[in-house]
Amino acid sequence: MARILTGIQATGTPHLGNILGAIRPAIAQANDPANESFLFIADMHSLTQIKDANALRENTYAVAAAWMAFGLDTERSVFYRQSDVPAAAELAWYLNCFFPVSRLELAHSYKDKMAQFKDSGAAASVNTGLFTYPMLMSADILLYDAEQVPVGKDQKQHLEFTRDVASRFHNAMGTEVFVLPEAVIQESVMLVPGLDGNKMSKSRDNTLNIFDDPKALKKRINKEIETDGTALEDPKDPDANPVHALYALIAGAAEAEHMAEQLRAGGYGWGHAKKALLEAVVDGFAAERDTFNRLMADRGALDEALRAGAERAEGVAHEVMNRVRVALGYGAR
């Protein structure tokens, strides 16, 4: 039984790319009885970017509702909001005191942000929270004795920092209090094309938001996916735009092959294909959409689920923090 932990960015309502690429596989792993899973919404990390109380709160709710709608078993997994267990901030402070500035300056995430600000010529500067982001992330992980941390490639360096800072702490204090986590890098993340054919991402504004109502979905599919003017009766290349690829991801291989044959044969237009895609999205995710909407209309239920998760998380965090505090010469609490 491995203890697996992952932090989920709270950047708003998850879109199809998030769901197929990250949420579904993570839920399958979390619901697997062979694992013990800790999943949390990283709303303290969000503060490095978002200074808007309402947005912070709403993003967290939307993420929680999406994970629960897609079947995360919140009894089995420990599912919580990072800010509900503030011990992470305490531990991050301690870790800060063991990690050299010169190493943090080498963080890709930080260097990228610095470069962006330089390019944009913006007067705003990188805040200190962004700089020490990897220490809060290390605290998230070390606070729960996590053994495995499934993350994307972009987070690999952060996991190296986590192991590094834990070892530095051990060496400096002469006692081992942390479990050194392993990164589990997901190499083959499902590629979900956006409506413009590029990788689906919020920043590109090319997302398909499956929780939207059918009318909004229809408008989005019809307006945002550009199709060429090949005459209805002419044969079409299924890969000329992302309609067929998206349909394949949602409707499955057999249905997708059928659509491809019709497109190649001619007499079947992109309008037909878009209609089929719309139906697949509307019907294929009907149950999840219902649950999502029900949860979003009942913040009490979401709060209750997250609070229960935080309580369980806190139980583990409390013990680990006592080991840390005693090692540092502070008292256990």
Ligand code: TRP
């Ligand atoms: N930094 C991670 C990301 O951008 C999110 C995250 C925060 C995280 N804390 C974590 C991931 C701890 C794994 C473990 O995706």
